[in-house]
Amino acid sequence: MQILIDGYNLLHAAGVFGETRGPGGFEASRRALLDALARLLGESRGKATVVFDAADAPPGLPARGIHDGIQVVFARDYPSADALIEDMLEEHASPSSLTVVSADNRVIAAARRRRAKAVPSGEWFAELRAAARHTPQPETKPPPPGSDFEVDRWLREFGF
DSSP states (O other), X not given: OEEEEEXXXXXXXXXXXXXOOSTTXXXXXXHHHHHHXXXXXXXXXXGEEEEEESTTOOTTOOSEXXXXXXXXXXXXXXXXXXXXXXXXXXXXXXXXXXXXXOOOHHHHHHHHHTTOEXXXXXXXXXXXXXXXXXXXXXXXOOOOTTXXXXXXXXXXXXXX
């Protein structure tokens, strides 16, 4: 199932913000959200499209791009991401195969009209986090004792 995400709506619902404040803050927050989504979605990240309003798009970025397998779209020729999401729903050949992530009533209504699954942003992100916690992670072996990595770590630990 493809996932269509209202970017800033999810950013605020999930509380995933970058460390930069002021100039560059929105860009850092977008990147933090996209990094979190890529990590949490894992193999499914290629099925996700995140739509952001264009008012805060970084200068010089194209209207579309890919971030670690996730399609990123800025609503450059639209008044809002909501308007672009509505158009994407209208143009989609099989909207019932979409999950639309937003808490915006306008987007939810558009998704339901097209028989797409609509999920509130906060609820979807909480479920995604919970699923990621319960997914077995590949075991990583510690470096062998005496390896260069181990020696460097202990030298740093004791201030040498």
